[in-house]
Amino acid sequence: MITLSATLSRVKPSPTIAVSTKARELKEAGRDVIGLGAGEPDFDTPENIREAGKRAIDEGKTRYTAPDGIPELKKAICAKFKRDNGLDYAPSQISVGTGGKQILYNALMATLNPGDEVVIPAPYWVSYPDMVLLAGGEPVFVEAGMDTGYKITADQLDAAITDKTKWFIFNSPSNPTGAGYTWDELKALTDVLLRHPQVLIMTDDMYEHLVFGDYKFCTPAQVEPKLYDRTLTCNGVSKAYAMTGWRIGYAAGPEQIIKAMGKIQSQSTSNPCSISQWAAVEALNGTQDFIPKHNEIFQRRRDLVVSMLNEAEGIECPMPEGAFYVYPSIKGCIGKTAPSGTKITDDEVFATELLEDKGVAVVFGAAFGLSPYFRVSYATSDEALKEACTRIQDFCKSLS
Numbered sequence: 376m377i378t379l380s381a382t383l384s385r386v387k388p389s390p391t392i393a394v395s396t397k398a399r400e401l402k403e404a405g406r407d408v409i410g411l412g413a414g415e416p417d418f419d420t421p422e423n424i425r426e427a428g429k430r431a432i433d434e435g436k437t438r439y440t441a442p443d444g445i446p447e448l449k450k451a452i453c454a455k456f457k458r459d460n461g462l463d464y465a466p467s468q469i470s471v472g473t474g475g476k477q478i479l480y481n482a483l484m485a486t487l488n489p490g491d492e493v494v495i496p497a498p499y500w501v502s503y504p505d506m507v508l509l510a511g512g513e514p515v516f517v518e519a520g521m522d523t524g525y526k527i528t529a530d531q532l533d534a535a536i537t538d539k540t541k542w543f544i545f546n547s548p549s550n551p552t553g554a555g556y557t558w559d560e561l562k563a564l565t566d567v568l569l570r571h572p573q574v575l576i577m578t579d580d581m582y583e584h585l586v587f588g589d590y591k592f593c594t595p596a597q598v599e600p601k602l603y604d605r606t607l608t609c610n611g612v613s614k615a616y617a618m619t620g621w622r623i624g625y626a627a628g629p630e631q632i633i634k635a636m637g638k639i640q641s642q643s644t645s646n647p648c649s650i651s652q653w654a655a656v657e658a659l660n661g662t663q664d665f666i667p668k669h670n671e672i673f674q675r676r677r678d679l680v681v682s683m684l685n686e687a688e689g690i691e692c693p694m695p696e697g698a699f700y701v702y703p704s705i706k707g708c709i710g711k712t713a714p715s716g717t718k719i720t721d722d723e724v725f726a727t728e729l730l731e732d733k734g735v736a737v738v739f740g741a742a743f744g745l746s747p748y749f750r751v752s753y754a755t756s757d758e759a760l761k762e763a764c765t766r767i768q769d770f771c772k773s774l775s
C-alpha cells in the first residue's frame with residue numbers, strides 16, 4: 376500500500392475546479408449546462424500580447440531564465456507599481472512566478488513555521504486556507520457577510536490578531552464577492568496593523584484593474600506607507616490581460632522574503648515560462664486601452680446579473696465594486712423543498728439541485744467559507760447569463 380504525505384491530508388482539492396469538472400462532465404454526457412463557475416475572462420489575450428509571445432518563440436527566447444524572472448519583466452513590473460500605485464520598488468524586490476497562485480504559495484512556504492497563524496477574511500479565495508495548511512500554518516478566519524458589504528471591520532481584525540499571527544491576507548476587489556475596500560475602509564485596517572508590528576501583510580491585488588463606476592482601487596502599502604517594509608504586494612497578468620493560461624504572477628516586497636521565494640522556485644519549477652514572461656513584458660509596457668473596454672462589458676454583465684438575481688424568490692444580491700463575481704445570499708431559500716423532493720438545507724444542496732434540475736453550475740458558498748451564499752462568475756456571454764439567470768429564477772420559483 377502507498378502512503379501519502381501527512382501534509383496532504385490537511386488539504387482538500389479546489390472546489391471551484393471540482394464544479395467546473397462536474398459541469399464539463401455533464402456537458403459531455405449531452406446535458407445543456409451553463410457554467411458560471413470559471414474564474415477567468417472569456418476574452419482572448421489581446422493581439423499585441425499574443426504577438427510578443429510569438430516573437431519570443433521566433434527569436435529563440437525559449438531557454439531557462441533567472442528563477443524569479445527576466446530583468447526586462449522585473450523592470451516592467453517596477454514601472455507598473457510606480458505608474459498604477461505610486462509605489463517605488465527596485466528589481467531586487469520583485470519575484471515573478473508561474474501565476475499569482477504560485478507567488479502566494481512561494482511566499483507562504485518561505486515564511487511559515489508550524490503554529491504560525493494567518494488571518495484570512497471570509498469569504499475567501501478558495502486556495503488561501505489550503506496553501507497556509509500545506510505550508511504548515513494555521514488559518515484564522517474573520518467573517519464578513521452581506522450586512523457589511525463582505526468587508527471586515529477594524530475591530531474584527533484587531534480581535535483576530537494574536538502573538539502567533541504571521542500574515543494578514545487581504546484581497547480587494549475580492550474573489551468571491553467582488554467587494555472592493557475604499558481608501559478609508561482600508562485605512563481603518565492598516566491603522567490596526569500598525570499596532571501589531573509582528574504581522575506581515577500579503578495583499579492579493581489580482582483584480583486591481585477590474586473595477587466599476589466611481590470605485591477607486593487602493594492597496595495597503597499605498598494607503599499606509601509605514602507598512603511598506605512588511606507588505607508583500609502580489610498581482611499578476613491573468614485577469615486584467617486575459618492571460619490565465621500563460622501563468623505569470625508577481626510580487627513586490629522585502630528583499631529577504633523575495634530572495635527566499637526565489638530559492639523555493641529555483642528548487643521547484645526553475646523559472647516561469649520564458650515565452651510567457653516576454654508576453655507579460657508587453658502586457659505591462661504596451662497599450663492598456665482594452666482594459667476600460669473589457670470593464671464596460673463586465674459592468675454591463677454585472678448589472679444584468681444583479682438585477683435578474685434580485686428578482687429570484689429567496690435570493691438577495693448586492694452590487695459589487697469589482698472583479699467578475701457576485702455572491703448572492705440564499706437565506707430565503709433555506710428550508711424549502713426542491714421539485715426532486717430534496718430539502719434545501721444549505722448552499723451545497725442548493726447548488727447541486729440547481730445543476731441537476733436546471734443545468735446551471737455555480738459554486739456554493741461553503742467552498743469560500745461563508746454560507747448560505749453562492750458565487751456566480753459573470754465572465755461569460757450576455758446570452759448565457761440571461762438564460763442562466765432565468766433558469767435560476769425558475770428554480771427558485773419551483774421551491775416550495
Ligand SMILES: Cc1ncc(COP(=O)(O)O)c(C=O)c1O
Binds near residue numbers: 475579612
Ligand atoms: C484572488 C485570486 N488570487 C489569485 C488567483 C490566481 O491567479 P493565477 O491564475 O495568476 O494563478 C486567482 C485566480 O482565480 C484569484 O481569484
